Amino acid sequence: MRPIAVFQHAADVAPGYFVEWLQASGLPFRILHPYLGEAVPDDPRAFSGLCFMGGPMSVNDPLPWLEDELRLIRAADRAGVPVIGHCLGGQLLAKALGAPVVRHPVKEIGWGEVTVTDARLAARWLGADVPPSFEVFQWHGDSFALPPGAHNFLASEHCRNQAFAIEREGYAHLGMQFHCEMTPALIRAWLQDPTWRDEIEEERRATGGPGVQDAERMLERVEERCARMNAGAARIYERWSEGLRR
8 A cells, every 4th residue: 555645844743643543553654844855746646645734834935845735735636645634734735726725813722612513524524423512722823715615514713614525536635724633742842842832922912812722721631632632533534544545
């Protein structure tokens, strides 16, 4: 089986639980680091699927490797290679397939509830027993609109598009605004980094921070919360993996 390409966009934005799930599922993968100068592949058919992680940059920043990733996503869609995106990755998927990505009125940082907006689609991706709302981890300042053919099935208080699926014959793309791949170690690492902590304070000064938690609240019951969120992520990843090019 061809590997799954996992695109990491910053040193401290590791793939987290996604790679743990791949390893537990016995699926081969290759982590690529375009922000370090590693070339973005031209042909998506070298991979069974493409996964794009988060990052501190915007999809609208003038970075050549972002343009290369956008081209690769469009090629993957034409070739029938499924794409999954987390936060920045979801925004890349949306932009590549024709939707704008803009600065959101407020940032969402920390734990927050998302609500199911399409019960049938949510059941396909999260199981028939998906609750009406559940908690996920957020850290974003931009947000995506929906590209043609996409259907959103989750929303939060501050951001109406939280997860969209584009279901093709035999495979599907999924874009998420939240970070279901987070682990306790990743959350602690972000909160120990002055740059990430400064972002919280800057947002509070700018908007009052209606969607922002402080570090102490983010770390409350962090192991329990991540375990519950990762259980949902496993269902999403399993559904997405059904379309991998074997």
